[in-house]
Amino acid sequence: MKRSAFLFFKGLGLLFAILCGIGTAILGYFDAADWMNIVAFSIAVTGLIL
Numbered sequence: 126m127k128r129s130a131f132l133f134f135k136g137l138g139l140l141f142a143i144l145c146g147i148g149t150a151i152l153g154y155f156d157a158a159d160w161m162n163i164v165a166f167s168i169a170v171t172g173l174i175l
Contacts, residue, residue: 146171
């Protein structure tokens with residue numbers, strides 16, 4: 126794999142992790158969860174994907 130392809134997929138994975146964290150925060154907001162749980166779970170989901 127060339128370096129440019131590696132950097133592309135690395136950036137794509139980072140973007141996917143951030144979007145999943147944002148999606149988790151949005152779902153937590155609509156579920157009327159406590160803000161501390163929303164923050165904790167969003168960070169945890171992003172960290173698990175990375």
